[in-house]
Amino acid sequence: MTVEMISVGTEILLGNIVNTNAAYLAEKCALLGLSCYYQSVVGDNEERLEDAIRLGLSRSDILILSGGLGPTKDDLTKEVTAKVFGRELYEDAHTKERIQQYFRQVHSSQVTPNNWKQALVPEGAKVVDNHNGTAPGLILEENGKIAILLPGPPNEIKPMFEQDIAPYLNKLQPEGIYSKMAKICSIGESKAETMISDLMDAQTNPTIAPYAKTGEVHLRVTAKADSEEKAQELMAPMMEELFQRFGDKIYTTEEDVTLEEAIVRMLEADGMTVTTAESCTGGLLAGRITNVPGASNVYKEGYITYSNDAKERLLHVKRETLMQHGAVSPQTAYEMAEGVAFAAGADASLSITGIAGPGGGTEEKPVGLVYIGCYVKGHVRVEEFYFTGNRDKNREYAVARALTLLREELLERR
Structure with a gap:
């Protein structure tokens, strides 16, 4: 399956903020076995955003849009996507209650009227709760095409993607993609790659890929299987071999441990x-x-x-x-x-x-x-x-x- 990313926001086009979301989403989608051929950035303009969405849906199976889900008038992603899919917006009671609760807990204040804009969702859309903000994620499906709408702030998009969107995307694949990480220090990238070159030459399923980080090398082992249990069985011999070669220079196999x-x-x-x-x-x-x-x-x-x-x-x-x-x-x-x-x-x-x-x-x-x-x-x-x-x-x-x-x-x- 192919996936395409559209980052929405004039501030990205002007260079006011760095588009870290695109890099994050591209890496995560690749790990899920999705092919990404196109990425784009669109400003807060209804006509250009509609063109970008229609073009994306014409050439990709899945469209992931980040940003433009806020409460202000220039936040247009949801409205324009609903238009492209031919859906009306309605007020989702569950989302409205979550917004109210968020303001009570975080801001200890009343919700301003424009925040209720975020409670409007397209008909038939799957609503993904936002546990770190007010804008929910949305999934729209139509004739084999999928649009996934995610909030722009990195501290909102990342947990939402990992908790809800990644499992959803993984289920779309005929085989799931699973991976394990071996993080290495005390060895440079060139030496590390040389030490696993034979494994890379012979790889089929699972595969292994090195990633250079500042002062570190990360080795990702990835397997395709119809269940996580089978994937773990496939990856176990490769992980054991890495420990045989690198020993205690592997400081963790946990994805999020620094x-x-x-x-x-x-x-x-x-x-x-x-x-x-x-x-x-x-x-x-x-x-x-x-x-x-x-x-x-x-x-x-x-x-x-x-x-x-x-x-x-x-x-x-x-x-x-x-x-x-x-x-x-x-x-x-x-x-x-x-x-x-x-x-x-x-x-x-x-x-x-x-x-x-x-x-x-x-x-x-x-x-x-x-x-x-x-x-x-x-x-x-x-x-x-x-x-x-x-x-x-x-x-x-x-x-x-x-x-x-x-x-x-x-x-x-x-």
Whole structure:
């Protein structure tokens, strides 16, 4: 089956917001075994939106529209789609009650009259409850063609798609598509792909595909089967083989678990605490860790020591170390890692010092040079890295490498 995505909103056309929904939906639909040949963006214009919908339905089995379901006059997706399908709108009592309840719980205020526009649904449409907003999702079916209307905000579209739309689409397939993920750190993309090249060459069902992420490689194993149980049986030998080849470099097989979450779980299991000392990353590492729910069980405090004075005063980095070797040096990273662990009374620590760019580099210490220190139970390890991206990328990679280093040391010291 073929699927086509239409993103609705003038703000997308003008570049005011980044269209992350299209990338998300395309990836999810591919995993469901749907073929996508077209994507488009249409502004809040009735005529152009109608043209886009009619064209999409003429060449694709399924049309997924995101955005344009809000309460204002320029939100036209539902109205135009209903027109194309020849459906009248009616007020859905269930949706109206959910909107009322949402306002009572979230806004503690009365519903404004224009919000009742969101309770209008096309005749014969399947209504998909929105558990994170007021605009419901809608599914219209006609003569083998399907239009799926989803709200625009990512925090609404993603849970709705995963909870309701993906199962609906999966049932349309003669065989269901199921997948498992192996997330890997400590190995680069090229090496990881080389290690599974024979599996990729011989693949039929299941298949395996690598995806490069910042500082990580994700391997997705996908199987077609008429039941999830059979798919799991097909994927089990492949997953076992991946563990044989990559071992503990696989930090999770759970789709939604991040590297930082896996590390927080390790620290919790070992009854350990961690702290951070950052210079060039300016708190990004602390942010990654504290994004994890429950991180407060293992992360008590962190330090941003951008200046030499702060490194001396807060982390007790020796002045002679800074004078002789500089702030960007393995010696300073070592003393930062050791000093912050003692300052915070933590079992483990990470330190980052480097030159993120675009300026500040020299021939001896170029932009992208970063030293990362890791302290675990009295042992300190320092690694040197040369990143070649822009300032943002260099900082992102430094954080990813720091997390990987911490995980390696936690495994080593267990």
